[in-house]
Amino acid sequence: MSMRQKGNRQRIYCIANLIPYGKVATYGQIAKLAGCNPLFVGYALAALLDDSDTPWHRIVNRHGQVSIRNDGKPDANQRIALQQEGVCFNVHDRIDLTKHRWAGPTLDWLVEHGFDPINQEGDT
């Protein structure tokens, strides 16, 4: 696996790359999958370049809103990119996570890539 990197960032990127078109994931969701704090997810994505293959624009905060950068305002381009994928924003500039939230990778994928399935909420 190319994910043998000890850094959680590589994991975060790998998971982020799985987010399908028209779907969004939260920092906490990615964090739990990667086995690290949500804070690191933000840190990791902040280091991504605009030309990165990682669909970082599909990752929003737990309020369903576009993340706010150190500029003091959300990246309008992120919202536009999401809207182009069919993601709708509410009156409060929020995404309906109950409709657009990514269900997450399959258990097979987790095992295939050496992730810890036990860490996931496999409750019934």
Added chain:
DNA sequence: TGCGTGACTGCCT
């Protein structure tokens, strides 16, 4: 070589 920065979330008071 060491320190500060950097896109968040959940629990406690």
Added chain:
DNA sequence: CAGGCAGCCACGC
């Protein structure tokens, strides 16, 4: 019900 605090990886200068 709302606000504040703690968590701890990787990169640049």
